[in-house]
Amino acid sequence: MTAFNLLSEPIRKYIRDQKWESLRPIQEAAIQRIIATDNNYVLISRTASGKTEAAFLPILSKVNFKEQGVKVLYISPLIALINDQFTRVEKLCAYLDVPVTKWHGEASKGAKDRLIKAPEGIVLITPESLEAMFVNKPYNIHHLFSTLDYVVIDEIHSFLGSDRGIHLQSLLQRLQKVNKNTFSTVALSATVSDEHKYAELKDFLGDPAKTKVIRDIDPKPITAVFKYFEGSVEELPLDLLKDLYIRTRDRKILVFPNARGRVEEVAVKLKKLSEKVGGHTNYFSHHSSVDKEVREYVEFFAKKSTHENFCISCTSTLELGIDIGNVDEVAQIDATHSIASLIQRVGRSGRREGKSSSLFLYATNQWSLLQSAACWLLFKEHYIEPVSINSKPYDVLVHQLLSIVKGSSGITLSKLSEEISGNAAFKNITVEETIEIIAHLTAIDFLEKLGQEYIIGIEGEKVVNTKDFYTLFHTPVFFRVSSQGVKIGELPLSPQIRTDENIYLSARIWKITDIDYESKKIEVMAAKDGNKPRFFGDAADIAPKIRETMLEILMSVEQYDFLDEAGQEAVRQMRKKFSVYDLKSHQTDRPLFSGNDKLTFYSFTGSRVNRTLSFILKRMGIKNELFENESEFELEFSQKSDFMSVFKDVNLNNVNFDHALAELIETSPEVLSFSKWGIYLPVSFQAQLLRHRYFDFEGCNVFLQNLNFVENQ
């Protein structure tokens, strides 16, 4: 039987009314399987290939909504995505008379109250709203979500390998526990590495044996053009902006300049160029520090512009599936930090069926060009970096312990540790470890033992009862920027923020007229000229494979026709620089340059291995400075022989890690800043957290074992 005939009549009517000529391959496959089995499924296919329908058409055909209670729970990483999907799912559900309810921090309270009065249909929710319900209204979890047939997780790759993902995994396990029957899960994803046969994905859904992957790898025609304009970190080269302007003049285009300050620089300067020659003025910026309403307007403008051109300069805020309609082209300024990110960005253009995507890759320095070219080559090989899973998420455990205790009105130690040991998100954490952490939380008054039961302690109340409790991630404090009551965005307090200073924000130029340190507000007025704003952040980690490919490019003699003349020349220069080494293998051989009074070592490996290596070298008394963008170590040795005699003892077995890590935490506690909840752990567990999340000792060990220094000739 064809997939279409397996669907219920109302759903078939919906499809006929949409005038779809056929079902997409991923939909065909998903319908056949979801209707016939109770397996969990992960649907992998590119953006705008009908994944949402691939999940909902069969689920809506199969589920009996006449029964009491909510039957389908859809979980999304973004509010904006919930709002988009709500419109689509509601239209579909109108054919079945099934109600759909949005449940997130900005959703209507009235609609939530109506659902509580009559729990039914489909609910769209964020992990944090689900967490809030577990903590504050645990009875509502039972009341609303104990009759689930299906859980749908959108954009699951955005959760994979992150603390937020482990959090969600834990919530799903807790949700399953209150359900009368086992619910099935359907997860949707655009980009996931298959290096470990999707083991991380299958684990995530809790039941690997019952979890199947359906993948549609329909390669999309895509052309790339590289353009090299050497420039400074401070400002983009004018020639680059002029070249980019020509791209934006008569197209709908997204530009990804990697950093918020640069996003503003691009938007403001392109708009100025356009104004000068009388071009369109639809230049926008879109990133986390642009006011939410302004961002929504930009998304709305892009979606409704069928004939009007526009240019949105943006960060990863426009990487995920928010519907902004069709875009003709994507421009990337300097290298992406991952292939996964490149795939998402490329997927933003030519979304219309049969239309090919175009990609413009600009680079402003040689190393960035090299990284960009490596990402492009790997992209063409369909490579995606594997996600790194934290097998010992002690910090998420702290958070979930507090959540469980708060959600119960007193819980015994055995019941509490049983909740954790039965939760697959914490399967690699032993009962003894859990009990030790509970004891520590009690010692620091986060928990309190009352008779046989644990409740939230005095210090614990302070964190559990704030709205900041529901997330696993930190949020920095920013000053809100507005002009005469109109909200524009927000900025971090930096030396740059002074009265009379002129800055870019939301693609416009402003003069700061007043700063209110008390209420954290900045008042501005329109101005004619200024500077890009400064934000502070961490650079994302680069995968070892990207760095290896960069070395492979340097060792090769191939002429890449995707590079422009300046790019060809830049690659020639870099190859010349590295031609003094007789490199034979990009996997093991690494250049060691001895010149003046220092040695330079190019490791060409991932950020976490570099970080670990730098740490180990320092522990063993080898002073070094790491330049991550070049994957380069400067070593304080003038003679290679001196260095080698010390280096031969560099071995992971020669370092007492527990001691070294504890000392690191004591001397520089800021290394733990990546973990919001890790600060409440005993020091020995914090050391473990560093070991598994911040460093990569296993990877570094393999790197050292294979390492073959090659000296310049």
Added chain:
DNA sequence: GACCTGCTGCGGAGTG
């Protein structure tokens, strides 16, 4: 130089 993500409950004012 360096990404992103989300948010309860309650009180009080304003609106239909």
